[in-house]
Amino acid sequence: MSAPPLRPAPASTGPGAPTRATEAAPPFAQSEVVAFGAGRGEPYVRLLAGQDIATLSLRGADGTSHRLDAGSWVRPAGDADLTVLDRAHGPMLDVGCGPGRMLHAADARSVPALGIDVMPHAVERARRAGGLALRRSVFDRLPLEGRWQSVLLMDGNIGIGGDPAALLRRCAELLTGGGQVLVEVDADPDLAMVDHCTLVDDGGRESSPFPWARVGWSVAVALAADAGLAVAEHWDAAGRHFVRAARSARRSAVRETRRAIAATTSSTAQMTASAMP
Secondary structure, eight states, X not given: OOOOOOEEOOTTOOTTSOOOOSSOOOOOOGGGOOOTTOSTTXXXXXXXXXXXXXXXXXXXXXXXXXXXXXXXXXXXOOHHHHHHHTTOOSSEEEETOTTOHHHHHHHHTTOOEEEEESOHHHHHHHHHTTOOEEEOOTTSOOTTTTOEEEEEEOTTGGGGGGOHHHXXXXXXXXXXXXXXXXXXXXXXXTOEEEEEEEEEETTOOBOOXXXXXXXXXXXXXXXXXXXXXXXXXXXXXXXEEEEEEEEOHHHHHHHHHHHHHHHHHHHHHXXXXXXXX
């Protein structure tokens, strides 16, 4: 099953309602990507700095809003979070780790984990609490490429960059054979939305626009398949929905064989060239 195109939210969508689209949108270029909730009123930075912000809202270009339980991001991992860790194996990579609650929970279970985030305030807070974190984009060169057992996309982070198809392909590249991506998705199974959004806090402070996407679990299943991942499980906990998708061990073996052949061919060509008069 191929994934449906991700689409911009229509202007006719009512406030608070899940948004679907009617016209296809081109993927956002990586150069366009602005950090989540950054700029202008810096609502996300204020949250990370310890200000009492219970919720943040993701506001689309058409003015519709989707409330986020941002307070949970800065609290210890809850019961729903732990259902994800029940399925995770180390080494584990938490993409968009924020202040690091999943890193700390993984450490408590002796699961080796690394977090990455593009927001310096998030990385600093995660490190301050004892987590191992790097200021890095998931599309940058990362440690242990092709050797991660688990990659996490929590709190809707499948929307990073407004191109979940590209993000899942990248996550698949990072996995070892049999490794898995654990993804938090929207409750609406058929939701497939991409938009330029802003983040707004309780006090009305608003960030600069950034590309973001929201997808439901049914759409995530199709996107994962397109990325070479087989969905093994969908579950819900405390009103939140998750998908577990695994990379085929055979695909990884083929990939490693091709890399080895390419490396050998390159070395042979270099030796031949150096031997020629």
